[in-house]
Amino acid sequence: MKKMMRFALMTALLALATCGATAQSTNVVQRANFVLKGTTQTPSGATSVRVINKDILAALNATGAYQFGPKALLLFVSGDDQTPALMVSEVSGGKTTTTDVSDYFGVTEIGNEVRSRNESTRWQTWNFAFDNGNTNGETGFQLWGSTTIHRGAIHTPGIGTLAGSERVQSDVKGVGRVQGAITIFSGSVSGANATLVKE
Amino acid sequence: MRTLFKKTKTITAALFCLALTAQAQTNQIYSTVKDASFVLTALVQTSDGGTTTARITNKDILAAINATGAFNFGNAAKLLFRSVNGGLPYFVVRESISNEVTTTDISDYLTLTEPDDAVHGHNSIVNWGIWNYTLNGGGGTDFTFWGFTTLYTGAIPTGNGGDLLRAVSLNSIGSGPGHVNGANAQFSGKVSGNHARLD
Numbered sequence: 314m315k316k317m318m319r320f321a322l323m324t325a326l327l328a329l330a331t332c333g334a335t336a337q338s339t340n341v342v343q344r345a346n347f348v349l350k351g352t353t354q355t356p357s358g359a360t361s362v363r364v365i366n367k368d369i370l371a372a373l374n375a376t377g378a379y380q381f382g383p384k385a386l387l388l389f390v391s392g393d394d395q396t397p398a399l400m401v402s403e404v405s406g407g408k409t410t411t412t413d414v415s416d417y418f419g420v421t422e423i424g425n426e427v428r429s430r431n432e433s434t435r436w437q438t439w440n441f442a443f444d445n446g447n448t449n450g451e452t453g454f455q456l457w458g459s460t461t462i463h464r465g466a467i468h469t470p471g472i473g474t475l476a477g478s479e480r481v482q483s484d485v486k487g488v489g490r491v492q493g494a495i496t497i498f499s500g501s502v503s504g505a506n507a508t509l510v511k512e
Numbered sequence: 513m514r515t516l517f518k519k520t521k522t523i524t525a526a527l528f529c530l531a532l533t534a535q536a537q538t539n540q541i542y543s544t545v546k547d548a549s550f551v552l553t554a555l556v557q558t559s560d561g562g563t564t565t566a567r568i569t570n571k572d573i574l575a576a577i578n579a580t581g582a583f584n585f586g587n588a589a590k591l592l593f594r595s596v597n598g599g600l601p602y603f604v605v606r607e608s609i610s611n612e613v614t615t616t617d618i619s620d621y622l623t624l625t626e627p628d629d630a631v632h633g634h635n636s637i638v639n640w641g642i643w644n645y646t647l648n649g650g651g652g653t654d655f656t657f658w659g660f661t662t663l664y665t666g667a668i669p670t671g672n673g674g675d676l677l678r679a680v681s682l683n684s685i686g687s688g689p690g691h692v693n694g695a696n697a698q699f700s701g702k703v704s705g706n707h708a709r710l711d
Contacts, residue, residue, distance in 0.1 A: 358634035424656070424689020425696040427555050430562040436555055436698045438689040455627060457642075457658035459687035459700050486660040486686050488628040488642040495629045497640040499660050 338392050338512045341467060341477040343504035345387040345399065349454075349485070353496040362491055364454075364498070370401065372445040372452035373414055381412075389420075389504040392512065394477065396422045396439065397504070418443045423457070432476075435462040439483050441502060454489025454498055469509035480505045543711040544668060544678050546593040548603065552657070552701035556692045566692050568655075568699065574605065576649025577621050585616075593624075593705045598678055600626055601705070621648050630663075639663045643684050645703060652694030659684025659703055668708050680708040 349364040370381045381401055388411075389397035399418045402411040419442050426437040439460045444453030460483040468474040481504040488497055552568040570591045577583055585605055593601035594615075602619040623646040630641035643661040647654050666680035687700040 352631050352640050354631045359631050359640070424698075425691075427557045427563055427696050427698050428561070430560075438687065438698060455642075457686070457688065459698065484687070486642060486658060495631055497631050497642060497660065 339472065339475055340390050340392045340510050340512050341397075341475070342508050342510055343389040343397070343478070343481065344506045345389045345397075346503045346505070347387070347500070348502075349456075349498045349500035351491055351496040351498050353491050353494045355494070362496065364491065364500075368452075369418075369443065372443075372447070373401070373417060375447045375450075375452065376417060376445045378416075379412065379414070389481070391478065396420050396437075417445055433464055435464065436460070437462065439485075439502075441483075441485065441487070443489070450492035451490045452492055454487050454496070456485040456487030456489075456498060456502070458483030458485035458502060460484075467507045467509055472509045472511055475509055477507065477509075478504070479507045541597055542670070542676050542678075543594060543596045544676070544708050545595075545604070545606075545711040546601070546679075546681070546705035546708045548591040548593050549704045549706070550591075550701070551704075552655075552699045554655075554690070554692050554697040554699045557696040559695070566697070568653075568692070568701075572653070573622065573647060573649065576647060576651055576653040577605075577618055579650030579653070580621060580648075581650060582621070583616065583618070593682075594711060595678070600624060622646070623648070637665050639665070639679070643703075645684070645688075647690070652691050655688055655690025655697070655699050657684075657686055657688035657690075657699055657703070659686035666708070668710055670710060676710065678708060679705075681706045 347366055347369060351362040351364055352359050353362050366387050370385050373379050374381055382403055385401050385403035388400045388402055390400050391397035397420055398415050400411055400413050402409060421440045423438045423440055426435050428435050437460045439458045441456040460481060462478045462481045464476060465479040466474050467477050467479060483502040485502055486499045490496060550570055550573055554566045554568050556564050556566050558564050574585050574589055578585055586607055589605050589607040592604050592606055594604045595601040602624060603622045605616045605618050607614060625644045626641055627644060630639050632639050641661045643659050645657040661682060661684040663679040663682040665677055667675035668678050668680060670676050682705040684703040690697050690699055
């Protein structure tokens with residue numbers, strides 16, 4: 314399973330690399346992983362829900378704009394050390410497609426970061442804003458996260474080596490809706506398996 | 513007939529007075545206060561490119577508010593959450609000067625907002641929300657902090673033999689960016705409110 318995931322990620326990266334072959338900037342691509350616990354309103358009180366990548370992909374599908382399958386991957390894609398954009402990649406029939414979902418899902422940095430002396434670590438506050446805009450049961454959230462970015466040399470065969478975000482960890486708290494019900498969230502968002510792609 | 517009319521008038525007046533009394537009881541505005549406690553850790557950028565940690569508590573917040581030039585709170589000043597009729601609280605500072613108690617609204621400098629609705633547990637005994645605390649202090653110290661807030665409901669004696677069901681304690685656990693003495697900082701920690709009482 315892990316091997317399959319890695320293969321899918323590599324294929325997605327290759328697709329990212331080939332879809333914009335004219336520009337020559339280098340992006341860092343990481344696999345994004347959301348693990349959120351929600352306390353959600355019910356008619357009689359509150360209950361706990363778990364929101365992970367597959368739920369976010371399902372909510373994106375509920376916009377009607379996408380039809381991501383169960384093997385679709387959520388990615389952080391960032392260039393020039395900027396806050397990443399969210400994209401979804403999937404392999405279907407041997408073909409990899411990568412879709413920018415930033416119309417529904419975005420990440421912004423709030424305030425100013427703090428850096429370690431050797432630049433190996435950066436601490437930032439990130440805001441994750443997701444809303445599928447579904448009038449028949451909106452799912453979305455605003456999350457604020459204390460974010461630690463671990464930097465190092467990222468090497469990708471055929472592309473080279475670049476100092477960038479190797480992995481990222483954000484401890485988040487926030488508020489939103491799960492299928493229309495108000496929900497308070499806490500949890501973690503991480504990015505890992507950094508690879509370089511030429512845009 | 514005249515007696516009957518007089519009696520009717522008396523009864524009507526009595527009923528009107530009763531109605532007024534009942535209305536006044538319904539419209540009774542209750543304010544409560546809770547002791548507020550900030551215990552934050554700030555990771556602060558140093559001028560030589562490194563980092564250091566600073567502990568930020570009530571006295572630092574009061575010092576930052578004094579540094580705006582608008583106030584001159586003493587060492588014994590108490591930071592309080594004040595809530596009117598169970599609404600979202602705002603911050604006041606209470607201090608006793610020459611046996612005279614003064615209460616100062618500082619909500620222009622230390623602001624509390626709730627970006628979305630709360631989730632209410634069964635019978636609203638426990639409630640959850642996201643609270644945003646913003647300090648606009650002087651001397652280069654400020655922050656914006658998002659906290660996962662849990663509020664516990666209990667009885668507050670009203671002094672006339674009755675009880676008021678209100679949030680008797682709360683805690684907000686979270687993080688956010690800001691500055692300490694002008695240097696970039698990332699804050700994390702806890703804000704709590706306890707010892708609720710009628711004000």
